[in-house]
Amino acid sequence: MDHSKRKKAKGLAKAFQKMSHRKKGGTKGTFTAAATKAGHPDTPAGRKAYANQVLKDPDASTKMKKKANFYKNIISKN
Numbered sequence: 001m002d003h004s005k006r007k008k009a010k011g012l013a014k015a016f017q018k019m020s021h022r023k024k025g026g027t028k029g030t031f032t033a034a035a036t037k038a039g040h041p042d043t044p045a046g047r048k049a050y051a052n053q054v055l056k057d058p059d060a061s062t063k064m065k066k067k068a069n070f071y072k073n074i075i076s077k078n
Helices: 003-019 030-037 044-056 062-075
Strands: none
Touching: 030 044, 030 062, 044 062
C-alpha cells in the first residue's frame, strides 16, 4: 500500500471511530435517572412532572433546569 492510500485509510478509520456510538460516558439518560431517583415513575408523565418540579425549584442547578426545559419543550410534545 503506498503512502497516500495508507493516509486515506487512516483518515477514514479515524472518522468512523469518531462516529461510533459505542463511546462510554455522555449524558444519555441522566434526566430520566434523576426523575426516577427523585421518586417519580419511569413514565413520560412522571418525567414531565419532574421537569415542572425542577423548573419551579430556585435551588436547582442551571444544567438540570436546561435538561428539564428541553424535556418539557421538545421530548414530551404530544
